[in-house]
Amino acid sequence: DYSFNDSSSSQSYGEVNQLGGVFVNGRPLPTPIRLRIVEMANLGVRPCDISRRLKVSHGCVSKILARYHETGSVLPGAIGGSKPRVTTPRVVGRIRDYKVKDPGMFAWEIREKLLLDNVCDKFNVPSVSSISRILRNKIGPLSQPNNGNGSGGGGSSEHSDSNSPPLISSSTTLINKCDHSPVNIPSVVSSSSESICKIEPPTWSSYDQSTASSYHHRYLYPNVAYHSPFQHQFESAMKSPYTGANHIVSNSTTNGDISSAFTHTHHYHHQHHHHHPNTTINNPTNNYASFFNTFPYTQTTNFAVTTPYYPSSYGLPLTPQAS
DNA sequence: CGATCCGTCACGCTTGATGTGG
DNA sequence: CCACATCAAGCGTGACGGATCG
16 A cells, blocks of 8 residues: 555655545655556546545646656656756856866856857856856766767757766656656666666665755655556556557456456446546446555556557547657 | 536645855 | 755645536
8 A cells, every 4th residue: 555654664754645645745756656547547547546546636646647648757857956057068068178178277267268158148157156066066077078968069958967867768768758858767767778667666765765865865755565466467458459458358246356447447448438438337336446455566567668549538548649 | 416527726845956155 | 165045846735616427
């Protein structure tokens, strides 16, 4: 159960929402939970049921699914930062060039040269402190000038920040397959180049280890084991040539049984996809209600392999739009 | 007509790049 | 170089309201 009751760690923080789920105000949900939301939506579970089952507010579910539709990414956006960046890759590149040509240059000299060369104007020229920081953090040893970050030759995105840790590996396209925006990559996301979409078990000691420091160790999420008992159903659903969950069928009608859950889901979507939302739910009682309460689970699903068409609960494709 | 679903948005919060001052 | 301040970004929650259903 994601909504942990925190008996395992005296260091955990969080608030409890109306559904009984735990959240950290101002912080994104853990990636596995975000993934699970998309997973369940792809399986045809209605957003309201996702909300209840994961104990995440429906507004949040709606937002995450909308973002997924739009960008193909389940990851949260880049948090923090302020003001339009003045230290664009171009500026950083020029600073690097100056420093390469004259390693003895002071930050204030570089600042003046940026103005002199019309790289910046007086409104967007970095402060001496910023330049100093750039020299220290972004350029560092000048053994490899213009290390391919595009600063010198242009063409790099303004979002690209040579000071940032590498964004998620391009091979980890489950998470980020369409998302070229700057994002925080929680460390729970595997950066393994070979395990596309593999989500590491979130054995978090802090919320976001990538920003771990004594200063940032304030928020601890539970050590959520992430074992999905129905991973194979999901994976096979994802490989379906047409509508994901449609081939998941079962004779079982046991309430709470996963198969009946998927069967119900199938009915829901099969009919709603062709007709109208909310018109033909066979059984208003939650056939699949209790099933997903069997959290925690493990998520090792790969859904970047195929991009089948999955109708959402309102007949909208869940498949991310090509960007 | 009440219940339900879902999109939207204000709210209070955190974060982090940048600026400032010592 | 460091500590601190600033502030715009994103976060999830919770409430609202329109649409729909039974």
